[in-house]
Amino acid sequence: MSEFVLSLRHSNRAYRIAVGLLFFMQGLCFASWASRIPSIQEHLHLSDAALGIVLFALPVGSMAALPLAGWMVSKFGSKRMAANAIVLYSIMLVALGLASNITVLVLSLVVFGMAGNVANIAINTQAVGVEARYGRKIMASFHGLWSLAGFTAGGIGTLMIGKGIIPFHHFLVIMSIILFGIAASFQYLLPHEKGSTGTGRLLAMPDKTLFRLGIIAFCCMICEGAMFDWSGIYFQKVVRAEKEWIGLGYTAFMCTMAAGRFIADWVTHHIGFKKTIQASGLLITTGLAISILFPFMVPSVIGFFLVGFGVSSVVPLVYSEAGKSKRLLPGVALAAVSSIGFLGFLIGPPLIGVVAGMAGLRVSFMIIAIMGFCVSLMVNGKER
Structure with a gap:
């Protein structure tokens, strides 16, 4: 039985399912936030103009993390960074639901954006490794799962709003799902990147x-x-x-x-x-x-x-x-x-x-x- 589990753990299909689950969880986390933006705007009494300024914090965090993300993934490995970043992503989702003022919301969004981009680089690096094992293009199907998660999160968000459930409790449910998903998939992720013969510098000019x-x-x-x-x-x-x-x-x-x-x-x-x-x-x-x-x-x-x-x-x-x-x-x-x-x-x-x-x-x-x-x-x- 243990030999069967070990062979499954290192099969290409197991890797593909596990990495696909990472894409789904990241998409679920992001789209869950997006589905409750109107609720948070109403709770904090934000005008449309103020909301626009607040929302800019997310791409600021994403951009700030880009050069650091590549270095961290190369140094610590995409398996560890993907799991840790998605866990942080879900924790910051809950923090967004708890935000009681604009300052806390903006700071939470910056960290949310940073965690999301580290997760993005890490899970795409995992996907590149799985694709190399398959020897054919499978990357787009992973991104399809991210899009599918968006529809799922939209449906859950609609249900939560209809039931009058506040964003904090909604996001706690999503975080619980994500933590369970990470625990279930972690052992089936690629242990290292294949074909990594280049440099691992923090900043590198693209050729x-x-x-x-x-x-x-x-x-x-x-x-x-x-x-x-x-x-x-x-x-x-x-x-x-x-x-x-x-x-x-x-x-x-x-x-x-x-x-x-x-x-x-x-x-x-x-x-x-x-x-x-x-x-x-x-x-x-x-x-x-x-x-x-x-x-x-x-x-x-x-x-x-x-x-x-x-x-x-x-x-x-x-x-x-x-x-x-x-x-x-x-x-x-x-x-x-x-x-x-x-x-x-x-x-x-x-x-x-x-x-x-x-x-x-x-x-x-x-x-x-x-x-x-x-x-x-x-x-x-x-x-x-």
Whole structure:
């Protein structure tokens, strides 16, 4: 019996399930926070402007952790760092539910963002190692589990709100689930990273290949961030949807983004990394062009469906390629690419807002379409 357990512990499938569970738990933690933002805003009596300033603390924490995350993962190992970071992530989630004033909320969000980004680098490093064992693309399916966790957390959040359960008690339940998940999966995680022949420096300049991957991620994450923050407003002000249908565009985008991640590995296996990224960029551009040229309910929903498919595979595939770097350890390489790509999340939403204020939302969405086309243009060089 013990021999069976030992063989299971070191099987590729066991590693894949355990790492997939890490992605799910991280997504569950983040989306649980997102589902209760309105409750916390109401509890602390925050205006929309004050909430916007408060929410900026999360990406600040994420950016602050990026260079440190790669070094920590390389020095202490992705297995240990993934488990510890996700545990801290869940603890800080509970702290967010306990926040009694803006100062505590902001400080908690900074640490929440830092823990989330260390977890992000660590679990993606684990995923790179599992993918190497399989010898084929499986990264996108892991990110699909993160998206699936978002839907799960949204459902739980809706239930908690409907039952009148305060965020603190809600987040305690989520933390308990995550702690149980870590305890169950830890022994099945990869004990070390494969193919780590590069440097483990705290800060490292990306080479030409990694820089290009970072720019591809940057362009895609501008699109992704803008769709998260502005799709509802686009349907409200441009499509002029009825109140009950304003969220339909966001839902369409999220559905196809999640679904696309479960088929992206299969597509990449058959047509290759380069063609998959090119097709993804064209889908983003085409979907947004349809929504811009025909700003009516049905065409816009179809357009947002296409954008979701386009966005779905880019970041997972870019992370997969970055993890194969011959010059840097996987964690450091992923942190370098993430540092460039994550700027898209920071720049995208406010850029759309500025352009929308000057020229209208349809013009600002043209910028997203151009970024989607840049995703296709930036993929050049040899097929890997």
